[in-house]
Amino acid sequence: MLKNKIPKPSLNRITCYLRFLNDIKKNNQGTVSSIDIANYMGLKPIVVKKDLAFITSHDGKPKVGYKTEQLINDIKKSLHYDIVTNAIIVGMGKLGATLMSYQGFERYGLNIVAGFDAHPSVVGTVVNAKRVMPINDLKRIIENNDVRIGIITVQRESAQLVCDQLVAAGIKAIWTFAPIHLNVPSKIPVKYEDMAASLSFLSNQIKVIKKRG
Amino acid sequence: MLKNKIPKPSLNRITCYLRFLNDIKKNNQGTVSSIDIANYMGLKPIVVKKDLAFITSHDGKPKVGYKTEQLINDIKKSLHYDIVTNAIIVGMGKLGATLMSYQGFERYGLNIVAGFDAHPSVVGTVVNAKRVMPINDLKRIIENNDVRIGIITVQRESAQLVCDQLVAAGIKAIWTFAPIHLNVPSKIPVKYEDMAASLSFLSNQIKVIKKRG
DNA sequence: TAGATTGTTAATCGATTAACAATC
DNA sequence: TAGATTGTTAATCGATTAACAATC
Numbered sequence: 086m087l088k089n090k091i092p093k094p095s096l097n098r099i100t101c102y103l104r105f106l107n108d109i110k111k112n113n114q115g116t117v118s119s120i121d122i123a124n125y126m127g128l129k130p131i132v133v134k135k136d137l138a139f140i141t142s143h144d145g146k147p148k149v150g151y152k153t154e155q156l157i158n159d160i161k162k163s164l165h166y167d168i169v170t171n172a173i174i175v176g177m178g179k180l181g182a183t184l185m186s187y188q189g190f191e192r193y194g195l196n197i198v199a200g201f202d203a204h205p206s207v208v209g210t211v212v213n214a215k216r217v218m219p220i221n222d223l224k225r226i227i228e229n230n231d232v233r234i235g236i237i238t239v240q241r242e243s244a245q246l247v248c249d250q251l252v253a254a255g256i257k258a259i260w261t262f263a264p265i266h267l268n269v270p271s272k273i274p275v276k277y278e279d280m281a282a283s284l285s286f287l288s289n290q291i292k293v294i295k296k297r298g
Numbered sequence: 299m300l301k302n303k304i305p306k307p308s309l310n311r312i313t314c315y316l317r318f319l320n321d322i323k324k325n326n327q328g329t330v331s332s333i334d335i336a337n338y339m340g341l342k343p344i345v346v347k348k349d350l351a352f353i354t355s356h357d358g359k360p361k362v363g364y365k366t367e368q369l370i371n372d373i374k375k376s377l378h379y380d381i382v383t384n385a386i387i388v389g390m391g392k393l394g395a396t397l398m399s400y401q402g403f404e405r406y407g408l409n410i411v412a413g414f415d416a417h418p419s420v421v422g423t424v425v426n427a428k429r430v431m432p433i434n435d436l437k438r439i440i441e442n443n444d445v446r447i448g449i450i451t452v453q454r455e456s457a458q459l460v461c462d463q464l465v466a467a468g469i470k471a472i473w474t475f476a477p478i479h480l481n482v483p484s485k486i487p488v489k490y491e492d493m494a495a496s497l498s499f500l501s502n503q504i505k506v507i508k509k510r511g
Numbered sequence: 512t513a514g515a516t517t518g519t520t521a522a523t524c525g526a527t528t529a530a531c532a533a534t535c
Numbered sequence: 536t537a538g539a540t541t542g543t544t545a546a547t548c549g550a551t552t553a554a555c556a557a558t559c
Contacts (some may be wrong), residue, residue: 092526096502100495101479118540125477130540131528142451147535147541165501181397186392186542189477193497234500244359258500264402274503276496282313283489284406287447287471288378289309290487305550331516341517344552351518360517360559 091163095136101126102133103160110153118150139163166194171232172260175247176239177202177210177217180262183235185212198230203243220247224254237261305378307351314339315346316373323366331363352376379407385473388460389452390415390423390430393475397449398425411443416456433460437467450474456474 091099105125109117119133126133137151140163145151161167167229172190173179177200184190185200200217202208218226226232235251237244237259244263251259252269259275261267267275304312318338322330332346339346350364358364369490374380385403387394398413413430415421419488421431421432431439439445450457450472457476464472465482472488474480480488 091502093499094526096498097492097495100492100498104477104494105479120540127481129528134541135527135543145541147533149535153550164498166506168501170501170504179399182482183392183396187493189493190497193494194501195497233504258504260496260500264317266318268340275498276500276505278491278496279313280400280402281317281406282310283473283491284403284408285309285313285377286306287473287487287489288381288383291302291378291383291446291471294536307550326512333516341550348519348551361515362559363516419539486523 091139095139096164097130098126098128098136099140099160100164101216102136103157103164104167106157106160110157115153116146116150117143117153117156140141140142160268168191169194169196170234171196171198171230172233172234172236173197173199173201173223173226174236174238175201175220175223175251176237176243177204177207177212178238178240181236181238182212184238197235197236198232199226199255204240220250223250227251227254227256233257235259237267239263241265300392301375304352308352309377311339311341311345311349312353312373313377316377316379318371319366319370319373323369323370328366328474329359329363330366330369335362341440358431377406379405382407382409383447384409384411384443385447385449386410386412386414386436386439386445387449387451388414388433388436388464389450389456390420390425390452391451394449394451395425398453408447410449411445414441416452433463440467440469446470448472449474450480452476454478 102122105122106117119130120139122133123130137156140159141151141156143155144160145146172195174184174197185197190197197215199215200212200297201218201220201223203220207217210217232255237247239247241263244261244265245267248259248267248269252273257273259267259269259273261275262278264279264281268276289293315335318335319330332343334351335346337341353372354364354369355372356368385408387397387410394413398410403410410428412428413425414433414436415430416433420430423430446469448469450460452460454476457474457478458480461472461480461482465486470486472480472482472486473491474488475491477492478493481486
């Protein structure tokens with residue numbers, strides 16, 4: 086139970102542990118060891134043990150492991166999946182509409198309140214039972230619904246403007262799919278979902294392997 | 299010019315530098331300093347300098363910086379954007395179709411050859427001028443077109459099976475959007491595009507800030 | 512020349528991995 | 536009890552940051 090701030094890589098891994106734990110819970114496996122998790126994830130047990138130390142509320146038992154359900158609850162709590170956070174999506178293109186329709190977000194404590202778009206032809210439509218509203222309503226909706234997270238799926242050219250509007254409306258965090266760096270006050274965390282960067286990683290890996298082979 | 303293997307965080311940042319460089323090239327800015335890039339990215343110049351040292355083919359000039367065009371070419375080369383890599387997408391749901399329609403991939407050297415789906419109702423349709431084919435054709439298409447990257451956009455439940463089929467067909471790298479850990483031979487790099495992990499990061503940040511304030 | 516920016520080497524920081532005593 | 540797995544402390548590794556001489 087180290088309980089300091091959780092390192093970013095640990096946070097990422099813990100998210101994946103949760104999915105495995107939910108699976109084995111379904112199979113009525115009451116306890117789970119760091120070795121079990123490590124095997125599933127292709128990691129070394131020490132990594133898992135260290136990660137879990139950040140989030141467990143009770144000690145695991147030597148020779149047995151952790152109680153599956155307890156571990157699930159601890160993870161959900163430390164990832165804040167137990168608290169519902171409201172979000173909105175700005176940009177109702179293909180990607181925006183896809184995210185609007187994604188059913189899985191609720192499981193992660195994310196509640197999409199509404200969509201926004203600049204084009205009058207899209208405004209007023211309904212995607213996944215959620216209304217698409219004009220940008221003018223941004224501030225009102227954010228304030229009235231305690232919206233914390235703004236998801237940006239507009240084009241690169243509009244992203245900074247949308248970002249500024251979100252910040253002005255009092256958003257707490259930004260999740261952006263637009264391939265451009267955003268200028269925001271340092272208190273507002275930004276998560277970049279960067280396709281290009283992912284691709285770079287892969288093509289770099291492919292090349293490295295080729296060189297070895 | 300350090301020229302060892304590029305650290306992963308550097309690779310990510312360099313991808314973003316490229317977008318800025320393309321912008322300033324359009325504005326006819328012939329040279330650029332690490333300070334310029336750092337300002338744009340909200341980084342310290344030393345970070346940029348170190349990153350560029352991994353990929354530059356020519357030295358920058360003190361007091362001046364780097365030649366914009368040369369730097370762009372160096373980055374494109376080290377990220378392999380100059381070589382076209384063929385890819386396929388398996389899973390023609392909303393996300394798969396969105397990726398099929400994404401025009402930007404070409405700029406990153408990625409050429410989507412075809413889509414695949416298990417549902418007969420989808421097979422035979424055309425998305426963004428690319429045909430959707432049955433899974434049975436996977437191996438043939440991959441072999442005949444030198445397809446290197448397999449993009450998985452199927453549901454969680456089918457992801458491992460699809461992954462196995464891709465591996466059996468000789469794929470070189472996997473880019474997956476399914477929220478599940480994949481078992482693959484260690485020589486095949488896998489890039490997980492994990493929405494849940496991104497969300498965790500954000501909600502964690504929000505919480506940290508709250509505690510501070 | 513003076514000063515800004517370069518490239519590189521050294522110091523610091525944070526995350527991973529190893530080692531090991533504790534204990535079920 | 537013996538052995539497996541735990542939690543924690545120490546050692547290693549890699550990335551970031553600082554320092555500084557070189558030079559346009």
